[in-house]
Amino acid sequence: MKKYVLYRAPGKVDRDLGKHELVGVEYGKDIFAATDALIRAVCDDLSENQEYKTCRVWAYAPEETPLHFRTKRYQYFMDGIVSPPVAEKNIIISYGIIETENSP
Numbered sequence: 001m002k003k004y005v006l007y008r009a010p011g012k013v014d015r016d017l018g019k020h021e022l023v024g025v026e027y028g029k030d031i032f033a034a035t036d037a038l039i040r041a042v043c044d045d046l047s048e049n050q051e052y053k054t055c056r057v058w059a060y061a062p063e064e065t066p067l068h069f070r071t072k073r074y075q076y077f078m079d080g081i082v083s084p085p086v087a088e089k090n091i092i093i094s095y096g097i098i099e100t101e102n103s104p
Contacts, residue, residue, distance in 0.1 A: 002027065002099055002100065003025060003027055003101070004025065004076075004098070004099055005098040005100070007020040007022055007023060007074075007098070008093060011094075023041055023042070031099065038061075038078065039078075042059035043059055045080070052082050055083055057081065057083070058080075059081065060078055062076040062097055075098060076096070076097035077095060078095045
């Protein structure tokens, strides 16, 4: 069983690591088994933000962190999407995921 620690990034997921906020911890056999729980955690995080109260929110499945990222803190990243009722563009919020072995 692996542990997936989810952080919200206030900008790009590979920058300003000290400003990233812990959002949740999920468990699964692998990233695929934890994907639904991670998506729910991102959607819950966005839905709880008063600024996005009237917005539709969703999230994309985690992806492996690209090799060109300046940091290797996160093994995976994912995007949460906020769709305001009236706006030209959606808001994209980045999340980083640290994968570790869950020791008993």
